[in-house]
Amino acid sequence: MTPQPANIDERMLRAGWVRRILGQPGLGAIGGAVAVWIFFAVLAGDRGFLSLSGTATYLEVAAELGILAVAVALLMIGGEFDLSVGSIIGASGMLMTILAVQYGWHLWAAVPAVIVFAVATGLFNGYLVIKTGLPSFIVTLATLFIFRGATIGLTRLLTGRTQLGGLGDVPGYDLAHTLFASDIPVAGTGFAISILWWLGLAALATWVLLRTRFGNWIFGVGGDVQAARNTGVPVYRVKITLFVLTALAASLVGIMQAVSFSGADVLRGDLREFFAIIVVVIGGTLLTGGYGSAVGAVFGALIFGMVRQGIVFTGVDADWFQVFLGVMLLVAVLINNGVRRQVMKA
């Protein structure tokens, strides 16, 4: 009466560890990061790329985008996009600066206000996507312009300008600087504390994805919404939560930038939404959702940081950075498609 399990076993044995390793979503990005590092080590190793301070620079660039990318990775695994994150960065930094500088709030009263604002924008994005049933790509493209435009308009209305400084003189700034913008000395070189935030959040996201019920639901709603709903996953709640988490990550980046520059600019965070998506895709997360990792996003951001700073070290005009990034994106998508076929091969 039993089927032929021996048969099935044989096939599985052949699949074995090769597919298991290929099946790790971050693998391509780890290989890519090593390749990019070797590339710049050879080309610009004697000009500072290999030095501790050089490493600290590209890690800082990677961290700033990486914090965003980790949250965007969860959202994209859950099958959605958020193009409004760049404008949320600008809006959060500006909101905090206006509250603290213009209206004299204590900085640690302004920070919770920014967090509430971020949660509200995330809920807004999430509900809009759910209620309209439109692709989140379109909905958040619209909110990108709405948030950005409102930030510029309101800032000019309230302050008469589009840039605002003086955050450094506000009460509570010192603690904020220590938490968000200080350097940690390692062998005489300062490493930005944002690197710790980045790695800490990535570890947390990885744990959530792989070891919690909510993580399983993220894969479920991204893989097949209907099937997830049939098995009782609260699909809407999962998606809206992911939008809120993404908005929170964006506002954290906005706060960090404002604290680090001691002020805000309405245009902060421009293009970050695209960089974040690129980095997440380079990290092996599928554009269609249901498959990916936070670890991949970490290495994607690392590649981004190394390329951006590496080009500077080589002495090549930094204008070429975007060409490099676009090519990397194309290559990554092609590799990802190949990997997925490999994983799904029966």
Next chain:
Amino acid sequence: MNEPSLIEVEALSKYFGTVIALKDISMQVHAGEVTCLLGDNGAGKSTLIKCLSGVFLPDEGRILIDGEPVRFASPREALAHGIATVYQDLAMIPLMSIARNFFLGAEPNIGRGLFRRFDVKQADRVTREELAKMGIDVRDTSQPVGTLSGGERQSVAIARALHFGARVLILDEPTSALGVKEAGIVLRYIAAARARGVGVVFITHNVHHAYPIGDRFTILNRGRSYGTFEKADVSREEVLAMMAGGEELEALSHELGEFARTDGTSTAGLDEANRDVEALSHAAKPARRQPPDAP
């Protein structure tokens, strides 16, 4: 015999506006038996199981579970009564592992507070055990479901439904998209479920899949029931003929006959097909004479 059926459907009707989707359907599902729900496309099979699984509320008639009348407002309520439905789309996510799919929406947790987490080891172990009970030996439960064949996926879905306490297992066309061998595997798992005392409702339009496994056959045609037949009382050909509706088969037989006459180069294959259809339409006649509630 005095024990009430797991499910008893009494004179159930369902209308969609002016369309009569189901009219006066009665059937029973018994524990440890396979009840086949047969009918051609559009016969009302899907509507009937959606009434049983809580997707639709019937407009007339009653559904009794263990002799108690019930009205399901949602699939969740049906599930709470132990009625699990495995739909054609399987509720399986191809890119997720077998174990993660198995527990999707009902993940086991360990730890407390902030450290409450998905018990991956437990999920792996239970998945392996449950699949083994069904006679499926999976070496690696971390394998994506997408790497399984269609029959294996169905089997995992069936094992999952049974694990989560299904007493009635409704299978919506589980074999229709499968090859011959694969379909055979799924039929074995249906038998395994029956052996565990589950009442199985097996929906199909393929009598060759239904007849070997079924204990009783309820045949639908255009929203009405030809009645329920015990396996001993009905032959495979009679079932097939009732499903298609006798007259149509007779007409087809004539048509093919005409075709064979006008076409001088009639092949042996066509003749054979013609004989088959003719035999079917004859077989259909006795059954057509005494359908309990035919129109």
